[in-house]
Amino acid sequence: MSDYKEGTREGDYLVRGTAWGGKVRVFAARTTELVGELQRRHGTYPTASAALGRTATIGSMMGMMLKGEEKLTLQVKGDGPIGQIVVDANAKGEVRGYVDNPEAHVPSNSLGKLDVPGVVGTTGFVHVTKDLGLKEPYRGSVPIVSGELGEDFTYYFASSEQTPSAVGVGVLVDVDGKVLHAGGFILQLLPGLTDEEIGRLETALGGLPHVTALLDQGETPEEILRWVVGDELTVHETMDVKFVCQCSAEKVEQTLISMGETELRNLIEEEGSAEVVCHFCNEAYTFDKPHLERLLQEATAGKNG
Missing domain, CATH: 3.55.30.10 (Hsp33 domain)
Structure with a gap:
C-alpha cells in the first residue's frame, strides 16, 4: 500500500x-x-x-x-x-x-x-x-x-x-x-x-x-x-x-422453498409460522403464515414450471 x-x-x-x-x-x-x-x-x-x-x-x-x-x-x-x-x-x-x-x-x-x-x-x-x-x-x-x-x-x-x-x-x-x-x-x-x-x-x-x-x-x-x-x-x-455474515432474508427464503412443497405445507398446517436462526451471527428470521404461504406458492410454481 x-x-x-x-x-x-x-x-x-x-x-x-x-x-x-x-x-x-x-x-x-x-x-x-x-x-x-x-x-x-x-x-x-x-x-x-x-x-x-x-x-x-x-x-x-x-x-x-x-x-x-x-x-x-x-x-x-x-x-x-x-x-x-x-x-x-x-x-x-x-x-x-x-x-x-x-x-x-x-x-x-x-x-x-x-x-x-x-x-x-x-x-x-x-x-x-x-x-x-x-x-x-x-x-x-x-x-x-x-x-x-x-x-x-x-x-x-x-x-x-x-x-x-x-x-x-x-x-x-x-x-x-x-x-x-x-x-x-x-x-x-x-x-x-x-x-x-x-x-x-x-x-x-x-x-x-x-x-x-x-x-x-x-x-x-x-x-x-x-x-x-x-x-x-x-x-x-x-x-x-x-x-461479516453473508446471511439474508432472501437466502433463508430460498432455503425454505428448497424444503419442497410437502414440508412447507406441513410447516404451515402444524406450526403456522417459522423462525430460522443463523448459526454464524444469531440473527433470527421470522416468517408468518401469509409469508410461508407465498413461499409455498413459489415452491409449487417451481415444481410445475
Missing part, C-alpha cells in the same frame, strides 16, 4: 509480508474487536471465547493467503464439550464463526491460563475447505495434535500443505467475560533457508512472549513479527479484518 505508515492503524487489521530475503512468508493479525463481536453474538463463556477466537484469528490470516472471491471454511471437530468450531473467512478480511456449545468452559490450567484443549478436546480432526473457484473445492484434514489450535494448524500446514510453519494465537478474556486482546501470527518457511537460519527462528520462537502479552504491551502485529524475524521485515499489505 502506497499510503501505508506503520503504527498508524487503529483497531483490527491483518499484515502480510516477507522476511530474510523472501525466504520467510509472514502474516499477523490483531482481532480483538472481531473476537469481541463473536463473543457478544454467541454469548460464549471465557474458554469457548478463546477457542472460537483463536480459530477465527487463524482463519482471518489464512483468508489473507487467498485472492479475489476465494474463501475458506475451518472446522475443528474434537471430543471436548465445545463440540464443533466453524469459521468462514475470505480474501477481503471478512470473518464469521460459531461453536456448537458456546457455554463450554472448564477450570483454568495449572499455569492459570484458559484451558482451551479442555473444551476443544485432544482427539478429533481439523478440516480445511477452500473454495478457489475451481470445479471442486480443496479439502485438507489432519488429526488434532494438542487442542491448543496454534499447534494443530502448525501441523496442518506441514502435513496437508507441505509448508513448514509456525502458528501462534492468543485470546485474553477478562474476569467478566469481555475480550481484552486477541491476535496471532503465521510464519511459513520457504525454500532456501539454511539450517542456521532455521535455528535462529526456532530460538526466537522459543523465547517469544505470549501473543496476548505483547498485545497488552501495545505491540502492533508488525512489532510481533519483528520479535521473531528481526528488522528484516518487508510489509507487502495491510487489511482491515471484521465480522
Whole structure:
C-alpha cells in the first residue's frame, strides 16, 4: 500500500509480508474487536471465547493467503464439550464463526491460563475447505495434535500443505467475560533457508512472549513479527479484518422453498409460522403464515414450471 505508515492503524487489521530475503512468508493479525463481536453474538463463556477466537484469528490470516472471491471454511471437530468450531473467512478480511456449545468452559490450567484443549478436546480432526473457484473445492484434514489450535494448524500446514510453519494465537478474556486482546501470527518457511537460519527462528520462537502479552504491551502485529524475524521485515499489505455474515432474508427464503412443497405445507398446517436462526451471527428470521404461504406458492410454481 502506497499510503501505508506503520503504527498508524487503529483497531483490527491483518499484515502480510516477507522476511530474510523472501525466504520467510509472514502474516499477523490483531482481532480483538472481531473476537469481541463473536463473543457478544454467541454469548460464549471465557474458554469457548478463546477457542472460537483463536480459530477465527487463524482463519482471518489464512483468508489473507487467498485472492479475489476465494474463501475458506475451518472446522475443528474434537471430543471436548465445545463440540464443533466453524469459521468462514475470505480474501477481503471478512470473518464469521460459531461453536456448537458456546457455554463450554472448564477450570483454568495449572499455569492459570484458559484451558482451551479442555473444551476443544485432544482427539478429533481439523478440516480445511477452500473454495478457489475451481470445479471442486480443496479439502485438507489432519488429526488434532494438542487442542491448543496454534499447534494443530502448525501441523496442518506441514502435513496437508507441505509448508513448514509456525502458528501462534492468543485470546485474553477478562474476569467478566469481555475480550481484552486477541491476535496471532503465521510464519511459513520457504525454500532456501539454511539450517542456521532455521535455528535462529526456532530460538526466537522459543523465547517469544505470549501473543496476548505483547498485545497488552501495545505491540502492533508488525512489532510481533519483528520479535521473531528481526528488522528484516518487508510489509507487502495491510487489511482491515471484521465480522461479516453473508446471511439474508432472501437466502433463508430460498432455503425454505428448497424444503419442497410437502414440508412447507406441513410447516404451515402444524406450526403456522417459522423462525430460522443463523448459526454464524444469531440473527433470527421470522416468517408468518401469509409469508410461508407465498413461499409455498413459489415452491409449487417451481415444481410445475
